[in-house]
Amino acid sequence: MDGDTTTEPDWGPFGRPLFDDASARxxxxxxxxxxxxxxxxxxxxxxxxxxxxxxxxxxxxxxxxxxxxxxxxxxxxxxxxxxxxxxxxxxxxxxxxxxxxxxxxxxxxxxxxxxxxxxxxxxxxxxxxxxxxDGEEEARLSAQGVLLGWPGSYGLVCDIGGSSMELAEIHGGRVGKRMTSALGPLKFKDLEGGKKAREKYIRQTMAPLAQHMGAQRDRLFLVGGSWRAIARIDMERRGYPLHVLHEYRMDADAVRETVAFIEAADLDSLRHACGLSSSRMALVPYASEVLSQLIETFQPKDIAISSYGIREGLLFEQMPQELRDRDPLIEACRFAEKKDARMPGFGRTLYHFVLPLFPDAQPAQMRLMRAACLLHDVSWRAHPDYRAEVCFDYATRANLGGLKHHERIWLGLALLHRYRNKRHGTRFEELYDLLPPEAQTEAEVLGKAMRFGAMLWSVDAGQKNARLDWHPAQRRLRLNLSEELAPLYGEVTQARFKSLASALGSDNFDLQIEG
Missing domain, CATH: 3.30.420.40 (ATPase, nucleotide binding domain)
Structure with missing residues (x-):
C-alpha cells in the first residue's frame, strides 16, 4: 500500500485499528x-x-x-x-x-x-x-504521548506549537482536564509595544488557563520543539554532558537562569553552539517568555522534557489497556533481544542467575537489571574492541522510553562492563559523574555478573543447575554447578568469576559441585 486513502471503515485518524490483538508486541x-x-x-x-x-x-x-x-x-x-x-x-x-x-x-x-x-x-x-x-483534542493526544513514555505518570502536560499552547492534566495514566490557548509565539511575537506588551498578553492569556486547570504543583511535562530548544540551551549553559532531551530535568531556578542566559546571548552564536535551526531559534526568546510565566503561574515541583507528543499519542490511542499497562522499557528490550541476540530468551535466565547478588534491590533497580540482562547480547555483531562502547552508546542515547538520565548511565555502565573490566579510559568518562560512586559500583557488579553468566549459556533456568550464592556479611561468593555442567568452569570462566568477586570486594569465592 502506498499511503493513499482507502475505502476502509472510518476508525478515526488511523483509519483502522492497529492493535486488535492485545498481546501484540x-x-x-x-x-x-x-x-x-x-x-x-x-x-x-x-x-x-x-x-x-x-x-x-x-x-x-x-x-x-x-x-x-x-x-x-x-x-x-x-x-x-x-x-x-x-x-x-x-x-x-x-x-x-x-x-x-x-x-x-x-x-x-x-x-x-x-x-x-x-x-x-x-x-x-x-x-x-x-x-x-481541535485544541482540546490536541491537548489530549499530546498528553497520551507523554503517557506512552511515562505510564501511570501524574502532572501537567504543556504542548507549545507555533500558534497555540495546550495544557492537559494527567493522573494515574489517565488524561483529565485540558485546555487550549493562543500562546504560540507566532500569535504574539509582533505585538506593538515590544516586551512589555508581550508580557501583558501572556499574563492575561494565562489567567483563564490557571483558573480552569486549578492548582498544578506536580511535575510539568514540556512537549514541543521550542521547549526542547530551551532545554538544549539549558544543557549548554550548565555544561551538561548527556545531550538526550527526553527525560531531561530542570527546576524553576534553572529556567529563570536560562531565560536570562538567552536574553543576554548572541542568538546566532548560541544556535550554532546548540545545533538549532535559525527558524527554531527565532521563536525561542518568545517561548522563553511564555515558560517564565508558566512556571510562575503553576509552580511545578519539577520539570521534565518529553520528546513524545501528539504523534506518539495517536499510537497510544490505539492501544488496548493491557498493552498500555506494560513497561515501555522492558518491552523495547524484549523486542531487541528477540531481534538481535544470539540466544533469545537467555536474558531471563541470566536475570534470575544474577539476582542473588542484589538482595536489597528495590523494584526500580530490579527493572534496570532486567533491562540490562535482556540487552546483554544484542551488540554481539560489533567488533570485539568496540562492543563495550557500542553498548554504552545504545543505552545512553537510544530511543528507550521510561528511563531517567541517571538510569541511562547506570544501564550503560552495566552493559559496558558486560564486555570490559575497567570503565576508565573511555570517551564516556564525563558522563559517569551523573551517578554517585556506589551506583557506579552496583552497575559494575551487574555487568561483570552478566559477563560471567554468559559463560554458562547451556544453563536451563527450569533445572536450576547453576546458582550463585552471595553472603554480604562474610563477603563470600559461591558458584554452585551441577556435576553435568562442571566442565563449563574453564579458565576464562574462572577469570571472570574472580573479576566478579573483586567487584564485590571479596577474595572469598569458590566453586561447589553438586552431584
Missing part, C-alpha cells in the same frame, strides 16, 4: 504526519508496540502560521512548502510500503480563514485524508 511500520503551525513532520514507527522505534523521522519547517495574527490566513509560502512536503511524504510512504498515512493538522489549519480550502487542496493533490483536530 511487534508493530508493523506505520506513518504519522503532523501539520503544525511551524513545521510539517513525518514519523514512521516500527518495532516494539509499547515502545516504538523511529524508523524514519523528517521535519520540514514551513511556518504555515507565520503572519496569521495580522492576516488571518495561512502563510502563502508556507502553503507551498507544506504541499511539497506532503507530496514527498506520500512518495516515501509508497516506497516503504506503509499502510495509509495518518495526517493530523493543528492550530494553523483550524484557525486560518483559508484552512478548509487548503485542506481540500491537500487532499485533492496528494490523495491523503487530513484530520484537522
Amino acid at each position: 511487534a508493530l508493523a511500520r506505520v506513518g504519522v504526519v503532523d501539520i503544525g503551525s511551524n513545521s510539517v513532520r513525518l514519523v514512521v514507527f516500527n518495532g516494539a508496540a509499547r515502545s516504538p522505534a523511529y524508523f524514519y523521522n523528517e521535519k520540514i519547517m514551513c511556518a504555515l502560521g507565520a503572519g496569521m495574527a495580522e492576516t488571518g490566513r495561512l502563510n502563502p509560502e508556507g502553503r507551498e512548502r507544506a504541499l511539497a512536503a506532503l507530496k514527498r511524504f506520500r512518495l516515501l510512504a509508497r516506497g516503504m510500503e506503509l499502510p495509509p498515512l495518518t495526517v493530523v493538522a493543528t492550530a494553523a489549519m483550524r484557525d486560518a480563514e483559508d484552512g478548509p480550502e487548503f485542506r481540500k487542496q491537500l487532499e485533492s493533490e496528494t490523495g491523503l485524508k487530513i484530520h484537522v483536530i
Whole structure:
C-alpha cells in the first residue's frame, strides 16, 4: 500500500485499528504526519508496540502560521512548502510500503480563514485524508504521548506549537482536564509595544488557563520543539554532558537562569553552539517568555522534557489497556533481544542467575537489571574492541522510553562492563559523574555478573543447575554447578568469576559441585 486513502471503515485518524490483538508486541511500520503551525513532520514507527522505534523521522519547517495574527490566513509560502512536503511524504510512504498515512493538522489549519480550502487542496493533490483536530483534542493526544513514555505518570502536560499552547492534566495514566490557548509565539511575537506588551498578553492569556486547570504543583511535562530548544540551551549553559532531551530535568531556578542566559546571548552564536535551526531559534526568546510565566503561574515541583507528543499519542490511542499497562522499557528490550541476540530468551535466565547478588534491590533497580540482562547480547555483531562502547552508546542515547538520565548511565555502565573490566579510559568518562560512586559500583557488579553468566549459556533456568550464592556479611561468593555442567568452569570462566568477586570486594569465592 502506498499511503493513499482507502475505502476502509472510518476508525478515526488511523483509519483502522492497529492493535486488535492485545498481546501484540511487534508493530508493523506505520506513518504519522503532523501539520503544525511551524513545521510539517513525518514519523514512521516500527518495532516494539509499547515502545516504538523511529524508523524514519523528517521535519520540514514551513511556518504555515507565520503572519496569521495580522492576516488571518495561512502563510502563502508556507502553503507551498507544506504541499511539497506532503507530496514527498506520500512518495516515501509508497516506497516503504506503509499502510495509509495518518495526517493530523493543528492550530494553523483550524484557525486560518483559508484552512478548509487548503485542506481540500491537500487532499485533492496528494490523495491523503487530513484530520484537522481541535485544541482540546490536541491537548489530549499530546498528553497520551507523554503517557506512552511515562505510564501511570501524574502532572501537567504543556504542548507549545507555533500558534497555540495546550495544557492537559494527567493522573494515574489517565488524561483529565485540558485546555487550549493562543500562546504560540507566532500569535504574539509582533505585538506593538515590544516586551512589555508581550508580557501583558501572556499574563492575561494565562489567567483563564490557571483558573480552569486549578492548582498544578506536580511535575510539568514540556512537549514541543521550542521547549526542547530551551532545554538544549539549558544543557549548554550548565555544561551538561548527556545531550538526550527526553527525560531531561530542570527546576524553576534553572529556567529563570536560562531565560536570562538567552536574553543576554548572541542568538546566532548560541544556535550554532546548540545545533538549532535559525527558524527554531527565532521563536525561542518568545517561548522563553511564555515558560517564565508558566512556571510562575503553576509552580511545578519539577520539570521534565518529553520528546513524545501528539504523534506518539495517536499510537497510544490505539492501544488496548493491557498493552498500555506494560513497561515501555522492558518491552523495547524484549523486542531487541528477540531481534538481535544470539540466544533469545537467555536474558531471563541470566536475570534470575544474577539476582542473588542484589538482595536489597528495590523494584526500580530490579527493572534496570532486567533491562540490562535482556540487552546483554544484542551488540554481539560489533567488533570485539568496540562492543563495550557500542553498548554504552545504545543505552545512553537510544530511543528507550521510561528511563531517567541517571538510569541511562547506570544501564550503560552495566552493559559496558558486560564486555570490559575497567570503565576508565573511555570517551564516556564525563558522563559517569551523573551517578554517585556506589551506583557506579552496583552497575559494575551487574555487568561483570552478566559477563560471567554468559559463560554458562547451556544453563536451563527450569533445572536450576547453576546458582550463585552471595553472603554480604562474610563477603563470600559461591558458584554452585551441577556435576553435568562442571566442565563449563574453564579458565576464562574462572577469570571472570574472580573479576566478579573483586567487584564485590571479596577474595572469598569458590566453586561447589553438586552431584
